[in-house]
Structure formats: structure tokens, C-alpha cells
Amino acid sequence: xxxxxxxxxxxxxxxxxxxxxxxxxxxxxxxxxxxxxxxxxxxxxxxxxxxxxxxxxxxxxxxxxxxxxxxxxxxxxxxxxxxxxxxxxxxxxxxxxxxxxxxxxxxxxxxxxxxxxxxxxxxxxxxxxxxxxxxxxxxxxxxxxxxxxxxxxxxxxxxxxxxxxxxxxxxxxxxxxxxxxxxxxxxxxxxxxxxxxxxxxxxxxxxxxxxxxxxxxxxxxxxxxxxxxxxxxxxxxxxxxxxxxxxxxxxxxxxxxxxxxxxxxxxxxxxxxxxxxxxxxxxxxxxxxxxxxxxxxxxxxxxxxxxxxxxxxxxxxxxxxxxxxxxxxxxxxxxxxxxxxxxxxxxxxxxxxxxxxxxxxxxxxxxxxxxxxxxxxxxxxxxxxxxxxxxxxxxxxxxxxxxxxxxxxxxxxxxxxxxxxxxxxxxxxxxxxxxxxxxxxxxxxxxxxxxxxxxxxxxxxxxxxxxxxxxxxxxxxxxxxxxxxxxxxxxxxxxxxxxxxxxxxxxxxxxxxxxxxxxxxxxxxxxxxxxxxxxxxxxxxxxxxxxxxxxxxxxxxxxxxxxxxxxxxxxx
Amino acid sequence: xxxxxxxxxxxxxxxxxxxxxxxxxxxxxxxxxxxxxxxxxxxxxxxxxxxxxxxxxxxxxxxxxxxxxxxxxxxxxxxxxxxxxxxxxxxxxxxxxxxxxxxxxxxxxxxxxxxxxxxxxxxxxxxxxxxxxxxxxxxxxxxxxxxxxxxxxxxxxxxxxxxxxxxxxxxxxxxxxxxxxxxxxxxxxxxxxxxxxxxxxxxxxxxxxxxxxxxxxxxxxxxxxxxxxxxxxxxxxxxxxxxxxxxxxxxxx
Numbered sequence: 004x005x006x007x008x009x010x011x012x013x014x015x016x017x018x019x020x021x022x023x024x025x026x027x028x029x030x031x032x033x034x035x036x037x038x039x040x041x042x043x044x045x046x047x048x049x050x051x052x053x054x055x056x057x058x059x060x061x062x063x064x065x066x067x068x069x070x071x072x073x074x075x076x077x078x079x080x081x082x083x084x085x086x087x088x089x090x091x092x093x094x095x096x097x098x099x100x101x102x103x104x105x106x107x108x109x110x111x112x113x114x115x116x117x118x119x120x121x122x123x124x125x126x127x128x129x130x131x132x133x134x135x136x137x138x139x140x141x142x143x144x145x146x147x148x149x150x151x152x153x154x155x156x157x158x159x160x161x162x163x164x165x166x167x168x169x170x171x172x173x174x175x176x177x178x179x180x181x182x183x184x185x186x187x188x189x190x191x192x193x194x195x196x197x198x199x200x201x202x203x204x205x206x207x208x209x210x211x212x213x214x215x216x217x218x219x220x221x222x223x224x225x226x227x228x229x230x231x232x233x234x235x236x237x238x239x240x241x242x243x244x245x246x247x248x249x250x251x252x253x254x255x256x257x258x259x260x261x262x263x264x265x266x267x268x269x270x271x272x273x274x275x276x277x278x279x280x281x282x283x284x285x286x287x288x289x290x291x292x293x294x295x296x297x298x299x300x301x302x303x304x305x306x307x308x309x310x311x312x313x314x315x316x317x318x319x320x321x322x323x324x325x326x327x328x329x330x331x332x333x334x335x336x337x338x339x340x341x342x343x344x345x346x347x348x349x350x351x352x353x354x355x356x357x358x359x360x361x362x363x364x365x366x367x368x369x370x371x372x373x374x375x376x377x378x379x380x381x382x383x384x385x386x387x388x389x390x391x392x393x394x395x396x397x398x399x400x401x402x403x404x405x406x407x408x409x410x411x412x413x414x415x416x417x418x419x420x421x422x423x424x425x426x427x428x429x430x431x432x433x434x435x436x437x438x439x440x441x442x443x444x445x446x447x448x449x450x451x452x453x454x455x456x457x458x459x460x461x462x463x464x465x466x467x468x469x470x471x472x473x474x475x476x477x478x479x480x481x482x483x484x485x486x487x488x489x490x491x492x493x494x495x496x497x498x499x500x501x502x503x504x505x506x507x508x509x510x511x512x513x514x515x516x517x518x519x520x521x522x523x524x525x526x527x528x529x530x531x532x533x534x535x536x537x538x539x540x541x542x543x544x545x546x547x548x549x550x551x552x553x554x555x556x557x558x559x560x561x562x563x564x565x566x567x568x569x570x571x572x573x574x575x
Numbered sequence: 576x577x578x579x580x581x582x583x584x585x586x587x588x589x590x591x592x593x594x595x596x597x598x599x600x601x602x603x604x605x606x607x608x609x610x611x612x613x614x615x616x617x618x619x620x621x622x623x624x625x626x627x628x629x630x631x632x633x634x635x636x637x638x639x640x641x642x643x644x645x646x647x648x649x650x651x652x653x654x655x656x657x658x659x660x661x662x663x664x665x666x667x668x669x670x671x672x673x674x675x676x677x678x679x680x681x682x683x684x685x686x687x688x689x690x691x692x693x694x695x696x697x698x699x700x701x702x703x704x705x706x707x708x709x710x711x712x713x714x715x716x717x718x719x720x721x722x723x724x725x726x727x728x729x730x731x732x733x734x735x736x737x738x739x740x741x742x743x744x745x746x747x748x749x750x751x752x753x754x755x756x757x758x759x760x761x762x763x764x765x766x767x768x769x770x771x772x773x774x775x776x777x778x779x780x781x782x783x784x785x786x787x788x789x790x791x792x793x794x795x796x797x798x799x800x801x802x803x804x805x806x807x808x809x810x811x812x813x814x815x816x817x818x819x820x821x822x823x824x825x826x827x828x
Contacts, residue, residue: 387581397803512783534764
């Protein structure tokens with residue numbers, strides 16, 4: 004990586020400093036020879052160079068020539084290639100048309116820079132691993148403890164290795180940038196001013212930006228440039244002329260390595276865990292566990308890939324400023340949450356959502372009444388119960404379209420009937436004060452049949468003997484309902500209420516088609532707002548913040564249900 | 576019989592929908608002219624929408640049946656370390672609001688290059704935790720004797736599952752399949768996000784878009800809505816008992 008970048012830089016440098024051959028085609032050979040030797044002897048470069056004119060080595064005259072096939076391949080592909088020992092970069096002529104030679108770059112002392120920390124972690128890992136393996140055969144359960152230590156050591160080792168990778172990436176970035184600076188300054192010193200305009204220097208540091216700047220220290224520094232961290236070094240082009248070389252630091256892309264290294268480090272402890280467990284378990288247990296995991300594999304893998312992973316990623320998005328339209332995705336921490344919680348629009352949407360969810364108790368009351376009214380095994384009751392269920396199974400978008408048509412302020416059937424009945428027409432979906440109620444009415448209509456079916460199943464499961472006993476005791480119908488049926492139906496009611504509210508908090512399709520959040524934002528519920536934030540404003544980060552807040556709200560609702568169920572348990 | 580007026584009131588929107596689609600708008604009753612219907616269906620690639628919806632629903636339902644039966648069997652019948660904790664983890668997935676997963680899932684399928692393809696549309700829908708829950712409830716209610724008899728004869732878990740448990744689970748699998756079909760046919764949010772070209776849109780998204788294009792042509796819209804509702808009504812009348820059993824199995828008990 005470093006070698007490739009440095010070789011590319013050197014090729015760019017040679018192209019600038021070496022005069023063209025007078026007879027066209029390629030560089031002036033003696034000049035190229037001088038430049039090449041000078042380049043290789045330049046103090047402070049991080050790589051060793053060999054430069055080839057066609058196939059002939061220039062720096063070390065005794066070195067083997069470049070195989071013609073390799074040069075042919077460079078000509079065809081004009082791309083950087085790793086030969087096994089060195090990075091081979093095509094040397095283009097100044098116009099960039101033809102490959103006239105090649106540069107081979109070998110990193111100096113390119114050994115893995117293992118830090119003492121990693122070494123210490125490795126020793127720890129080996130000791131803990133040996134202990135764990137020794138403990139495996141021993142009866143009793145000492146291997147569990149040893150395994151804990153082994154796992155901790157593996158984790159430590161993974162983190163230490165990651166720190167090394169990061170450091171190596173950082174060092175490579177720094178060396179490349181300082182080499183590029185060196186070459187640029189050399190180029191400026193060697194060639195006349197007119198050829199070495201900053202724009203032509205850019206070919207030395209491909210992938211980096213050149214920006215005119217003030218003088219800066221000698222070191223490569225990390226600096227925040229427009230929300231993105233960049234590695235920056237100042238290059239002195241002449242007295243008082245400075246440019247800044249900015250590049251994306253390589254270590255910025257190393258985060259996936261952490262996962263990879265931790266995963267690799269965890270393989271050892273996992274294998275030991277499996278071994279320890281299968282030594283301790285009976286053959287039958289072993290067989291059942293293997294079978295169970297093979298049965299679970301499809302759903303478990305899917306849940307990890309499409310639910311757990313996305314959940315973690317959503318949390319990641321929520322602490323970043325993330326938009327598919329912008330390349331910069333800086334970490335903003337909890338600023339997104341602070342902004343969302345301080346925004347009146349968000350609170351209004353949350354409040355509106357809870358207000359909308361109030362349709363649930365209303366439709367539950369209706370559903371319970373219908374369930375009581377339509378009890379019994381007669382064909383008619385069964386048929387009506389079945390028909391009432393229809394809105395719940397039919398397409399939501401279709402339902403929304405039908406109601407839009409019925410709500411039509413001028414030619415809609417509802418206003419037609421209202422006018423007939425002497426009540427003035429209502430602008431159902433156009434009046435900000437009414438639109439949410441209109442949406443709630445549709446929701447009642449779609450949900451009441453389902454809720455009634457659940458209540459019906461609950462009523463059926465109440466033993467007749469209880470009600471009959473109350474009847475014998477002389478309770479009238481209302482008392483029987485109030486004292487016997489209702490308490491026994493309590494868990495069902497709670498279930499319908501909580502699932503209903505959770506569903507209501509996530510309403511989207513109905514709002515999207517009926518009102519589109521309008522009029523004047525009066526039906527802008529949370530999920531619709533999230534949709535708009537993500538897919539219209541393309542603010543994935545902000546949308547994730549709102550989604551996480553919604554998740555928290557739903558967790559509160561679910562907990563409330565559990566607590567209510569617990570309290571019932573105490574009474575019973 | 577008090578039920579009939581209530582049922583009529585509840586069904587009125589459907590009747591009104593079909594009437595508008597067939598008769599056209601206006602308050603004077605006209606003779607049915609199905610050409611409105613035909614014209615509405617020609618206004619958008621409805622056959623394609625229909626096909627996409629069917630592919631999504633059937634594939635997702637099949638996938639959910641496969642993943643749910645196997646997982647539910649493991650949870651209901653097999654003993655392995657950490658089983659109950661794992662099951663709680665599975666159930667926890669039910670509490671995540673769908674909208675939270677929408678953006679990351681979209682980024683995932685776009686990283687895979689699956690936006691606007693069937694695999695992108697379907698892949699996220701192949702597992703249903705509530706389906707696993709439903710089947711686990713059902714498996715727990717099956718007596719163990721038959722399985723144990725098969726095990727005594729030396730059958731492996733896979734054989735027990737295929738030869739003994741699956742043949743007994745027809746009703747539960749039917750319930751899950753029907754609920755999954757209905758659920759996917761109604762799904763709107765994910766297909767809206769995961770597809771972009773008309774060739775890939777499902778019926779729900781298609782008719783929602785049509786509504787934007789023919790805002791004032793109510794007979795067209797009602798005809799489109801009718802085509803979206805009819806398959807579900809048919810499915811419901813064929814498989815009514817499965818819907819009701821679904822309520823019993825996933826309900827509060």
C-alpha cells in the first residue's frame with residue numbers, strides 16, 4: 004500500500020523533473036539516469052526504488068532487468084501491480100500517453116510493527132489458552148473458569164492487534180505524505196517555475212488534495228476539514244509559498260478490522276468451549292444440541308443478518324450525521340438526540356401519535372360490545388362475525404383510497420348523507436382540526452373486527468360454570484358481566500390494548516395515502532415523520548434517532564403491560 | 576337479528592368501492608359499464624404489480640414456514656444449553672419497530688446491489704418471530720408419545736421432525752402460511768423503500784402511486800382498490816378458520 008503510493012508519487016515526480024528526449028518518444032535517457040539515481044539516493048524516503056527505462060534497470064546497474072512480459076503487461080493495463088517482492092508502477096511519459104518504463108518500490112524494513120503491548124497480550128493469551136486446554140480433561144468444572152480467563156485474554160489480544168493495525172495504517176499515511184512532500188519540494192527545486200505549477204504537482208500525490216495554505220510544522224497532523232478527519236501536511240514550494248496536502252487517513256477505514264480481529268481471536272476460546280462442553284455432556288445431549296442448532300441455523304443466521312445487525316447499525320447511524328447524499332459522515336454523538344428532544348416538531352409528532360392511539364380504547368369498547376352482541380354458535384352470528392373481520396384482512400392502501408373517496412368534501416358520500424341529515428358538510432381530510440379524527444375513524448373501522456374476534460375467543464374460553472354460578476346467585480346480566488366476565492377477560496383486554504397501541508404508534512400506510520401528513524402537518528405522526536426524514540430529506544442519521552426514540556416509547560408501553568400483568572398475579 | 580345492519584354498515588365502504596368502480600361516479604344510478612374497470616386496469620401495469628405481490632407473498636410465506644417450523648421444533652422439543660435465553664432473545668426481536676430496521680436494511684440490500692430486485696424485496700421477510708412463537712405453542716401442545724416412540728426405534732431428530740411432527744402440524748402450518756400471505760400482501764412500507772421501478776412494485780405501492788397520477792379519477796382508483804382487495808377477500812373466505820386459529824394461537828392465552 005505504502006510502496007504503491009510512494010512508487011506512484013515517484014513516477015509522477017520523474018515525469019515532472021525529467022526533460023523529454025529531443026527526438027520525441029520518452030525521456031532523455033542520461034537525464035533520466037541522473038534523476039533516477041538522485042531519487043533513489045534521496046535521504047528520508049521510506050521505500051527503496053528501482054527504476055527501469057523500458058526493461059533496463061537504472062539505479063543499480065547490476066540488477067536483473069525487468070522481464071519483457073512484465074513491461075508488456077504494464078503497457079496493457081497501466082495499473083499498479085504487486086510482483087511478489089515489489090510494487091510495480093508504470094512510468095508514463097509526460098503526456099501520460101505511453102508507458103516508457105517502470106518503477107519498482109520495496110518498502111524498507113517492512114516487517115510487521117508488533118508493539119510490546121501486543122506481545123504481552125500474546126503471551127497472556129498463550130498462557131490462558133494452555134491453562135484452559137489443561138483444565139479440559141479434569142473432571143468437575145474448572146475449565147469454565149479457565150475459559151473465562153482465556154476469553155478475556157483473547158479479547159485483549161484482539162484489541163491490541165487492532166491497535167497495531169491502526170498504528171501501522173497511521174504510520175503508512177504519514178510516511179506517504181511526508182515522502183510526497185519531499186518529492187514535491189525536490190521537484191520544485193529542480194525544475195523551472197512554469198512547469199511546476201501546483202496543479203502539475205498533484206500527479207505526485209494522487210488521491211490527495213492540494214490546497215494553498217499557510218506554513219505549518221513539519222509533522223503530518225490530523226485535522227478536521229469540513230467535518231471529516233484528514234491527514235494534512237504542509238509543503239513548502241518556495242519562499243513564502245506553501246500548499247497543504249490533504250488525504251484521507253488510512254486508519255479511518257480500519258474499523259472493520261476490529262470486528263475481524265476480535266472474531267479471529269474468539270475462535271480459540273469458542274473451540275475450547277465446544278470441546279469442554281462436549282467432553283462434559285452425555286452423547287444424547289451432544290446429539291440434541293447439534294440437532295437443535297442445525298434446526299435453528301436458518302432463522303438464527305437471518306435474524307443476525309437482517310435484524311440484529313441492522314439494529315446495531317441503526318444505533319450507529321443515530322450517533323452519526325449520515326446522509327446518502329453527503330460523503331462526510333462525522334460522529335456527532337448524542338447531538339442528534341439532543342436536537343430531536345429539543346425540537347417542537349418532534350414532540351408535536353409524538354403527541355399526535357399518542358392522540359391517534361386513543362382510537363384503540365374506543366374501538367375496543369365497540370369491539371367488546373359487538374362480541375357480546377354476536378355471541379353464540381348460530382349461523383347468522385358466525386356469518387356476521389366473519390364479515391366484520393374483512394376490513395382487517397384487506398389491503399390498507401385500498402381501504403385508505405376508499406375512505407378518501409367517501410370523505411371527499413364535495414362529492415363524497417359521507418358529506419352527502421350528512422347534508423341530507425341536516426348537518427353541514429365537514430371537510431374531513433382538509434381541515435387540520437378534523438383530519439386526525441378522520442384517520443382515527445378509519446382505524447376504528449379496520450381494527451374493530453379483529454378486536455372483536457380476539458374478544459370472542461376470550462369470551463369462549465370463559466367456563467360457562469362461572470357465569471351460571473353467578474346466575475344462580477341471582478346476579479342480573481349487568482352484574483354478571485361486571486363481576487364475572489370482565490375480570491376474567493382482563494388479560495385479553497390488556498393484550499388487545501397494548502398490541503393495539505403498539506400498532507397505532509407505528510401507523511404509516513394509512514396516513515401516507517389518506518392525508519400525506521397534512522393538512523398543515525395535522526396528521527404528521529412519528530413514523531410518517533421518520534419516513535420523510537429518511538427518504539425525502541435523506542437524513543438517515545436523524546431518521547434513526549427518531550426511530551430509536553420510538554423504540555424506547557414502545558418499550559415503555561410493553562413494560563407497562565408486564566407490570567399490569569404482574570399486579571394481576573398478586574391479586575389472584 | 577341486530578347483526579345484519581351492523582354487518583351492512585361495516586361492509587358499506589366495500590360496496591361503495593365496487594359500485595364506484597363499476598358504475599362510475601355521480602349520484603344517478605347508471606347501468607354497470609365494466610369498460611371503466613378495464614380502462615383502469617390498462618392505466619398501469621397491474622398484471623405486473625399483481626405478479627410481484629404474489630411472488631413476494633408466496634416466497635415470504637414459504638420461507639417463513641420453513642424457518643419457523645424448524646426453529647419452533649428446536650425450541651419446543653430439543654434440549655440444549657441456553658435454549659430459554661435464546662428464545663427470549665428471539666421474542667425481543669418482536670419489540671423492535673419495523674421502521675427502525677428500515678434504513679439499515681435498505682443500506683444492507685443496497686450494499687449487496689439488491690435494491691429493486693426480488694431478492695432484496697423478499698430476503699428480509701423470510702423469518703417471522705411471531706410465526707416461530709405460534710408454531711412453538713402448537714408443538715408444545717402435541718403429545719410427545721409419538722415422537723418418543725419414533726426415537727426409541729432409532730429415528731434421528733430430522734426424521735422425527737419430518738415423519739412425525741410435520742404431518743401432525745398441517746393446521747398450524749396452514750395458519751402460519753395464510754397469516755404470512757395476508758401480511759405480505761398488505762405490506763407497504765418495505766416494498767415502497769426496497770423497490771423503485773414500476774416493474775418491481777407490488778400492488779399496494781402500485782395503487783398508491785396510481786392514486787397520485789389519477790387523483791381526480793375516482794372510478795379508476797376504486798377499480799384499482801378492488802383488484803387489491805379481491806384476492807384477500809377470496810383468501811379469507813377460503814381460509815377463514817385459519818385466520819381465527821391464528822388469533823387463538825397468537826392471542827393473550
